[in-house]
Amino acid sequence: MSRKLPLDPISLEINWNGLKSIADECFLTIMRSAFSTNIKERHDHSTAIADAQGRLIVQAENALPIHLASMSGLMKFILKQYGDTIAPGDMFIGNDPHVAGGTHLPDINLAMPVFHRDQLIGFVANIVHHADVGGAAVGSMSGGLDEIFKEGLRIPIVRLFSNGVLQDDIMRLLLLNMRLPEERKGDLNAQIAAAKLGNRRLGEFLEAQGADYTVRVFDEIIERTNRRMRAAIRTLPNGVYEFHDVMDDDGAGTEDILIAVEITKNGDDILFDFAGSDSQVPGNFNLTFNATQSAVCFALKALLDPDVPNNQGIFDAIRIEAPLGSFVNCVTPAPVAMRANTCQRVVDVVIGALADALPEQVVGAANGANTSAVFTGIDPLSGKQYVYLETLGGGMGGRATKDGKDGVQVNITNTSNLPVEAIEMEYPLRVEDYALIEDSGGAGTHRGGMGIRRSIRPVGHMCEFNGVGERFRHQPWGIFGGTSGAQGAFHIETHDVEKVSLTSKASRVKLWPENIVVISTPGAGGYGTPKNRTKDALRQDLASGKFTEDFLNKHYKNNT
Numbered sequence: 001m002s003r004k005l006p007l008d009p010i011s012l013e014i015n016w017n018g019l020k021s022i023a024d025e026c027f028l029t030i031m032r033s034a035f036s037t038n039i040k041e042r043h044d045h046s047t048a049i050a051d052a053q054g055r056l057i058v059q060a061e062n063a064l065p066i067h068l069a070s071m072s073g074l075m076k077f078i079l080k081q082y083g084d085t086i087a088p089g090d091m092f093i094g095n096d097p098h099v100a101g102g103t104h105l106p107d108i109n110l111a112m113p114v115f116h117r118d119q120l121i122g123f124v125a126n127i128v129h130h131a132d133v134g135g136a137a138v139g140s141m142s143g144g145l146d147e148i149f150k151e152g153l154r155i156p157i158v159r160l161f162s163n164g165v166l167q168d169d170i171m172r173l174l175l176l177n178m179r180l181p182e183e184r185k186g187d188l189n190a191q192i193a194a195a196k197l198g199n200r201r202l203g204e205f206l207e208a209q210g211a212d213y214t215v216r217v218f219d220e221i222i223e224r225t226n227r228r229m230r231a232a233i234r235t236l237p238n239g240v241y242e243f244h245d246v247m248d249d250d251g252a253g254t255e256d257i258l259i260a261v262e263i264t265k266n267g268d269d270i271l272f273d274f275a276g277s278d279s280q281v282p283g284n285f286n287l288t289f290n291a292t293q294s295a296v297c298f299a300l301k302a303l304l305d306p307d308v309p310n311n312q313g314i315f316d317a318i319r320i321e322a323p324l325g326s327f328v329n330c331v332t333p334a335p336v337a338m339r340a341n342t343c344q345r346v347v348d349v350v351i352g353a354l355a356d357a358l359p360e361q362v363v364g365a366a367n368g369a370n371t372s373a374v375f376t377g378i379d380p381l382s383g384k385q386y387v388y389l390e391t392l393g394g395g396m397g398g399r400a401t402k403d404g405k406d407g408v409q410v411n412i413t414n415t416s417n418l419p420v421e422a423i424e425m426e427y428p429l430r431v432e433d434y435a436l437i438e439d440s441g442g443a444g445t446h447r448g449g450m451g452i453r454r455s456i457r458p459v460g461h462m463c464e465f466n467g468v469g470e471r472f473r474h475q476p477w478g479i480f481g482g483t484s485g486a487q488g489a490f491h492i493e494t495h496d497v498e499k500v501s502l503t504s505k506a507s508r509v510k511l512w513p514e515n516i517v518v519i520s521t522p523g524a525g526g527y528g529t530p531k532n533r534t535k536d537a538l539r540q541d542l543a544s545g546k547f548t549e550d551f552l553n554k555h556y557k558n559n560t
Contacts, residue, residue, distance in 0.1 A: 007220055015209070015217045016309070019058045022201040023047045026126060026194040027060035033193055035186030036131050038389050041422045042415045044129040047194060049202065050075045050111075051122045051218040055312035058221070065298040066103060066343055066412040068310055069290035071125045073101025074109040077157050078123075088115045089164030091195055093174075094157040095133070097288040097339075098148065098332040104339050105133050105152040108188070110160070112195040116206040121214060124198030126191050130184055131389040134177040146252050146282040147333045153177040160192075179376075180387055225313025230268035232304035233317065236357055240264050243352035244276065245345055245365075248473040250283025251338075251505030256474075257281055257327055259342070261349045272296050272350070274322040274329070281327060283505075284335035285342050289320075292328045295343040296320055298412050299350035303361045340370040340391070340413060341470040347411045355479055360400045364448050364479045364525025366410040367394025369470035371488055371521040375456065375511075377463030379428050388427045390418050395441050395449030395476070395485050395524030404449035404524045406436050406546070417452070428459045432516055437486065437523065438546055442475075443555035444482030444526020445533055450546055451486060451521040455493070458511050465509040471522040472504035482526025483555060489520045530555045 026047040034040045046063035050056050054075030059068065077100055078092050091112045094100030102109060111125040135152030136145060145151055153174065160170055171188075175181040206214055244260035260276030280286045287295075297314045308314065322329035328346065330336065348365050355362045370391040379386050391413065396404040409415050420431045433455035442448035467490045475484035490502040492509070493516045502509060511517060533556055541547045 012217065012220055012224070016058070016221055018205060019049055020061070022124070022198055022205070023049055023058050023060040023063070025201065026124065026198045027062055029194040029197055030126060030128060030190045033190035034128070035183045037418055037422050037426050038131050039128055039187055039190070041418050042390065044415045045127060046071065047126040047198070049122060049124055049198070051215070052120045054079050054123070055222060057122070057218050057311050059310040062414060063310070064412065064414045065310070066291065066294050066340060067107070067127050068297060069293040069315070070101060070103045070107065071109065071127055072312065072315070073290045074111055074125060074157070075123050077101045078111060081157050086113050086120060087163055088113070089161060090159055091161035091192065092157055093155060093160040095155040097336050100155065100157050101290060103288070103291055104336045105135070105148070105154060106130050106337070108133070108155065108191070110191045110195050112199050114199050114202045114206070116203070116211045119211055121206060121211060122202070122218070124195055124202060126194050128187055128191050130187055131387045132179045132184070134179065145284045145335045145337060148335045149333060151284060151335055151337045179385060221309070222311055222313045225309050225311050226316050228305065228308050229301070229314050229317040232308070233265065233270050234268045236265050236270070236304065236354070238266050239357070241353040241357060243349045245349050245352065246474060247285060247342060247345055248470055248504055250281040250285045251468070252281070252283035254281045254283060257285070259328065259345050259349050261353055263350070263353050269319070270300070271319045271321065274320070274326065277322070278327045280325055280330035280334045284337040285339065286330035286334040286336050287328045287339050287342050287346070288336060289322060289329045291336070291339050291343055292322055292346060293320055295346035295412055296350060299347045303351070303354060303358055338372070338468055341468070343412045344368050344370065344410070344470070359480065362479060363399050364397030364404065364442060364444065364482050364527050365476035365485070366397045366404070366524045367451060367471060367485070367488070367522040368476050369394065369488065369522060370413055371470070371519065372468040373519055374466040375427070375429060375458070375463050377428070377458060377461055380460040381428065386427050388423065388429060391415065392452055392454060392519060392521050393417050394451040394488070394521035397476070397479070397524040398442065398444045398446040398448045398482055398527030400527060401446070403446045404441065406441070406450035407452045408449065428461055429456050430459050431456055436546060437520055439548055439551040440486035440523030441546070442478045442483040442485040442524060442526035443530040444478055445528025445530070446526065447533070447541070448476065448478065448482065448485045448524035448526045451488065451523040453518065453520050455516050455518045457516040458513055460513060462510060462512050465506065465511055465517050467502065467506040467519065469504040476522055476525045478525035479527050481529035483530065485523030485525050488522040491518050492516065493518060531558045533559055535559065
């Protein structure tokens with residue numbers, strides 16, 4: 001017999017942490033079992049638990065905010081498509097943003113239903129960014145792909161396991177369409193292992209607590225999260241707030257793509273209206289609605305209550321309107337591979353809109369991008385193809401009380417920068433330089449963070465480079481008088497030859513061993529007027545080597 005749920009805060013906190021520990025253990029299982037550096041070193045994956053309605057209950061501590069709405073979307077698609085036919089031992093796979101609740105095709109979703117004595121209780125789910133899923137460009141990370149069909153293999157919601165049995169024909173179909181089938185199989189097996197572990201752990205939780213008790217815990221977690229988020233919203237002054245910003249370009253000829261938001265707040269009701277944003281574009285920077293939802297929920301949570309749990313309660317507290325077919329709510333066959341860059345800009349416009357209302361919480365614009373680099377070629381030692389994929393960090397915006405962080409992933413991404421040792425051990429590439437870029441942070445009372453410079457050359461072979469950058473034309477803006485951070489850039493250096501600049505959407509650039517690709521990521525905007533920075537802080541700036549004396553004299557000549 002199920003025990004009656006005591007809804008006291010202590011019991012709920014214990015159970016919440018028990019569920020969270022399951023998601024965290026699944027996250028670590030993927031990280032420790034995966035084959036690719038993008039997962040085992042950079043941790044570009046997420047895990048979660050959802051209830052029988054597909055509502056997100058808990059997300060792992062180190063999961064990525066950009067995956068928040070996607071995993072919830074996956075479960076709801078599963079329920080809609082398979083309904084009462086879902087059985088113990090099933091495992092579902094999908095990635096398509098238009099028909100499977102995905103974010104973009106490299107992010108492959110897995111979900112496994114959890115039963116207790118023939119009753120569907122919920123799902124354990126995970127999502128992994130795979131280094132390649134086929135398509136017209138390696139890693140699907142090139143700018144300018146003009147339809148989703150070119151971005152890789154589209155996976156609708158299908159059963160990968162049925163009643164505990166692997167559907168081998170499905171697995172073979174997937175792997176046949178990927179350039180590195182052994183690596184992809186290794187990463188998929190890591191996802192499968194994590195799902196099975198999560199199923200077992202949640203089953204143990206159910207045996208200990210009972211089904212009725214667990215379901216009531218799920219409901220209470222969502223309800224309390226919703227109440228807490230609405231209480232935070234009430235602290236924001238009532239009113240209408242507006243802001244807009246632009247993307248550099250889509251890699252397919254469209255420049256200065258507008259993202260505009262109008263925020264209307266009244267009591268605990270808040271509406272984000274993106275009606276002023278541009279229509280979807282030919283290039284692959286469009287957002288599906290769930291990606292926009294993830295970015296908005298993250299931004300508001302970060303500004304109002306950073307410690308509130310990530311679950312359905314946040315979604316239910318926030319209303320979003322975005323015209324169908326717009327840049328932030330695209331429809332098929334719009335390409336979406338580089339949607340992370342656009343999500344970063346959605347976060348920026350929310351911060352910009354609420355700056356005057358929340359001056360202590362906002363920051364200057366961050367590097368505003370997910371500067372992407374993909375190197376591919378044939379390893380001269382093994383004779384096998386390789387794909388090195390990375391999204392590099394940059395500057396974080398200056399804050400009300402301190403400087404922005406240097407060389408980090410910001411906002412909706414939560415991945416690491418790949419260590420030099422891992423690159424040179426795994427791939428026939430040499431990192432010639434890896435450093436923070438001096439003078440790249442915007443000046444301010446609290447300066448913006450530095451961008452990163454990474455210089456890479458192929459060793460003993462010719463390879464191809466694909467790079468996608470944002471904030472390469474439009475610098476990250478400062479706030480309350482802070483100056484803009486430096487923009488990013490790609491260029492090639494060859495011995496005794498002047499450097500050659502590349503576009504911000506560089507595709508299939510051939511590199512020989514004498515070539516070095518230099519990737520410079522954007523800095524970030526400063527916070528507050530530069531003249532208010534203390535002399536001690538300026539001395540530390542000069543001693544750190546992050547700023548030149550000329551830069552400091554230019555921006556802080558009237559400093560007190």
